[in-house]
Amino acid sequence: xxxxxxxxxxxxxxxxxxxxxxxxxxxxxxxxxxxxxxxxxxxxxxxxxxxxxxxxxxxxxxxxxxxxxxxxxxxxxxxxxxxxxxxxxxxxxxxxxxxxxxxxxxxxxxxxxxxxxxxxxxxxxxxxxxxxxxxxxxxxxxxxxxxxxxxxxxxxxxxxxxxxxxxxxxxxxxxxxxxxxxxxxxxxxxxxxxxxxxxxxxxxxxxxxxxxxxxxxxxxxxxxxxxxxxxxxxxxxxxxxxxxxxxxxxxxxxxxxxxxxxxxxxxxxxxxxxxxxxxxxxxxxxxxxxxxxxxxxxxxxxxxxxxxxxxxxxxxxxxxxxxxxxxxxxxxxxxxxxxxxxxxxxxxxxxxxxxxxxxxxxxxxxxxxxxxxxxxxxxxxxxxxxxxxxxxxxxxxxxxxxxxxxxxxxxxxxxxxxxxxxxxxxxxxxxxxxxxxxxxxxxxxxxxxxxxxxxxxxxxxxxxxxxxxxx
Numbered sequence: 237x238x239x240x241x242x243x244x245x246x247x248x249x250x251x252x253x254x255x256x257x258x259x260x261x262x263x264x265x266x267x268x269x270x271x272x273x274x275x276x277x278x279x280x281x282x283x284x285x286x287x288x289x290x291x292x293x294x295x296x297x298x299x300x301x302x303x304x305x306x307x308x309x310x311x312x313x314x315x316x317x318x319x320x321x322x323x324x325x326x327x328x329x330x331x332x333x334x335x336x337x338x339x340x341x342x343x344x345x346x347x348x349x350x351x352x353x354x355x356x357x358x359x360x361x362x363x364x365x366x367x368x369x370x371x372x373x374x375x376x377x378x379x380x381x382x383x384x385x386x387x388x389x390x391x392x393x394x395x396x397x398x399x400x401x402x403x404x405x406x407x408x409x410x411x412x413x414x415x416x417x418x419x420x421x422x423x424x425x426x427x428x429x430x431x432x433x434x435x436x437x438x439x440x441x442x443x444x445x446x447x448x449x450x451x452x453x454x455x456x457x458x459x460x461x462x463x464x465x466x467x468x469x470x471x472x473x474x475x476x477x478x479x480x481x482x483x484x485x486x487x488x489x490x491x492x493x494x495x496x497x498x499x500x501x502x503x504x505x506x507x508x509x510x511x512x513x514x515x516x517x518x519x520x521x522x523x524x525x526x527x528x529x530x531x532x533x534x535x536x537x538x539x540x541x542x543x544x545x546x547x548x549x550x551x552x553x554x555x556x557x558x559x560x561x562x563x564x565x566x567x568x569x570x571x572x573x574x575x576x577x578x579x580x581x582x583x584x585x586x587x588x589x590x591x592x593x594x595x596x597x598x599x600x601x602x603x604x605x606x607x608x609x610x611x612x613x614x615x616x617x618x619x620x621x622x623x624x625x626x627x628x629x630x631x632x633x634x635x636x637x638x639x640x641x642x643x644x645x646x647x648x649x650x651x652x653x654x655x656x657x658x659x660x661x662x663x664x665x666x667x668x669x670x671x672x673x674x675x676x677x678x679x680x681x682x683x684x685x686x687x688x689x690x691x692x693x694x695x696x697x698x699x700x701x702x703x704x705x706x707x
Contacts, residue, residue, distance in 0.1 A: 250457055251520040251530055261379075262453055263372040264362070265515040269539025278349055279359040286352075287404075290411035290419070296632050301415055314593065315630050315661060319600050323592055330585045335462065337578045339469040343476035347462070348533035353447070353455050356405065358518060358534065361398060361448045368394045372515065398449050399441070406440030453519045457530045467529060472560040473574065477533045479513075479524045479555050480563050481505075490524075493548045506550050513537035513555060523555060598631040599658075601688050603639075603698045606667070611703045619704045620649075620671040627665075627688065629658040635690050639668065642685035642697060646672040670702060677704040 252260045292299040294313025301310035309316040309324075316323065338346070347354060368390050369375045378387055411419040414433070422433035447455060456463050470476065484490065484507035491499075493508040507524065514522045516537060519530040523537045541555040562569050571579075606622040614620055629635050635658045639648045649669040650656070658664040670684070682702040687694050 251522075251528075252453060252457065259454075260520065262518065262520040263376045264518045264520075264536070265372045265512070265540070266366050267516045267536035267539055269543060271535035271539050275349060275535065276359060279355045282350065282355060283359070287408055290408060290416040298415060300412055302412055303414060305413075311593075314596070315632070317600075317628060317630055319628060320596070320630075323596070326592065327589055330589055334582055334585060335465075336469060337582055339462075339466060340471065340474055341575050341578045343470060343474045344463075344466055344531070344533040345475075347456065348477070348535060351532070353460070354532055354534060356444075357448055357452060360401060362518070364397050364401075365394060368397075395449065399445055402445035402448065403437075403441040405444045406437060406442075410436055410440055453530070456532050457519055463529060463532075470527065472564075473572070475557055475559055475569055476527055477523065477531060477535060477538060477555065478527060478558040478560070478563060479507075480553075480558060481524070481526075482563055482566065484524065484554055506545070506554055508544065508548060508550075510544050512540040512544055516540045527560075597696055598629070599635065599637075599688060599695050600628040600630065601696050601698050602626045603686055603700045605700070605703065611705070614671060618671050618673055619677065619702075620669045621702050623668050623670060623700070625666055625668060626663065627656070627658050628663050629660060632660050634658070634660055635695075637664070637695075638689045640687045640689055641670070642687045644672070644684065645676055646670060648686070672702060672704075674704070677702070680704060680706055 252262060254260055289299050297310050297313045297315065299310075299312060301308065303309065307318050309320075365375065369378050378390060381387055407419060407423075410433075418433070422430040422437065427434055451459070483505065485505040486499075487503040489505060490507040490509040491502075491504040493510075497504075499506065513524065514520075514537075516539070517523065518534060518536065519532060521528050521530045523531065538555050538557075542552040545552045545554055557569070559569055561567075603623050603625045606624055609622045612620045612622075625639070627635075627637060637656055637658060639650075641648060647670075649671060651667040651669065653666055656664045656666055670686075672682070676682070680703065682704060684700050684702050686698050686700060688696045688698065
């Protein structure tokens with residue numbers, strides 16, 4: 237988004253790499269302002285939820301557990317088994333569609349406000365850096381000076397805190413995989429009993445320390461696939477953090493502020509070329525060049541620009557949430573039919589996921605005719621079929637179950653265990669006969685519905701078939 241096509245060379249390289257291929261270390265100025273305060277509030281709530289999540293219990297189960305090794309997944313206290321894989325696949329498809337539609341409409345709003353990388357980097361590690369080493373100029377000077385007591389003390393304290401917080405983050409993420417109880421065992425019991433768990437702790441902690449102390453913005457600009465996708469997902473109607481070049485440049489372009497001048501009469505844009513939007517950018521870009529791959533929509537430039545505009549009595553909002561069309565046409569962002577349609581699709585997808593989760597049965601039963609067995613004729617003339625059943629209990633309660641024929645006469649005779657009980661998160665398997673009168677049959681194959689009951693409560697209905705004589 238720019239009216240200066242001669243300055244398009246910035247797109248030929250990443251802002252954090254110089255012409256020789258060497259990394260340019262970014263020293264962003266400490267941001268402050270309305271949007272920064274809002275982001276701090278959102279970040280605080282998300283961090284509180286993240287660190288407390290492994291210890292919150294719903295019905296005795298964790299809020300979230302993603303134990304890939306044991307194929308045990310718990311979401312909001314509900315246990316998901318491999319048999320629920322279809323839900324996972326639907327959720328993955330929904331997530332992909334959601335990301336595409338959300339980005340097309342709202343740009344990289346997720347990156348700036350909700351992404352864990354941004355939250356930890358800007359709201360935790362960067363805050364520590366500011367507190368110990370000072371603002372961007374002090375940090376740059378500290379890095380340039382020789383190693384002395386001051387530099388060693390500040391750098392040492394910073395990295396000790398970085399390691400400690402990385403260890404805390406690593407343990408928290410590990411708790412989401414193995415469970416908080418297992419994590420506490422690793423921490424409290426002898427090291428020799430949990431070598432694998434301790435190794436995982438160290439690996440997780442080391443990864444997080446490397447990301448937040450060294451990689452930093454490189455994760456967003458070169459590693460994260462979502463950042464790479466934005467180039468093909470955004471269009472002229474996408475809402476992004478953008479510089480209003482029509483107002484900022486006008487006919488004479490940017491110019492330093494001079495007290496008492498009438499910038500409108502002189503044709504000067506409202507951009508006073510102070511460079512504050514560049515100083516605060518955590519990825520080192522100049523937002524005035526237009527939408528760029530490195531921009532994570534963190535709003536730091538918005539706060540910096542608003543502060544300067546207010547200081548020189550110019551209208552705020554020179555940098556803000558805008559679309560290319562709204563800037564070019566001079567009209568504010570509107571919820572067009574397209575935006576409403578995409579947003580509706582997003583709501584429907586989320587609603588579908590919520591419905592599937594809410595309607596998901598806590599019991600999954602399979603009833604199949606025993607392979608290789610023909611029907612049998614009983615002494616009283618009735619026909620019987622032998623079935624194998626398997627009941628999976630996904631709940632945290634023990635379930636005594638009964639099988640009953642639905643909508644037809646007949647009898648179910650259990651073999652071996654007349655009153656099967658399925659333990660919590662357990663499996664019960666067995667064999668049973670289904671016996672029916674000849675007049676109830678509909679020919680060679682009769683469709684049956686077998687209800688699975690816990691006392692008087694029907695918890696599931698399974699369809700199967702009953703084989704009989706031709707007439």
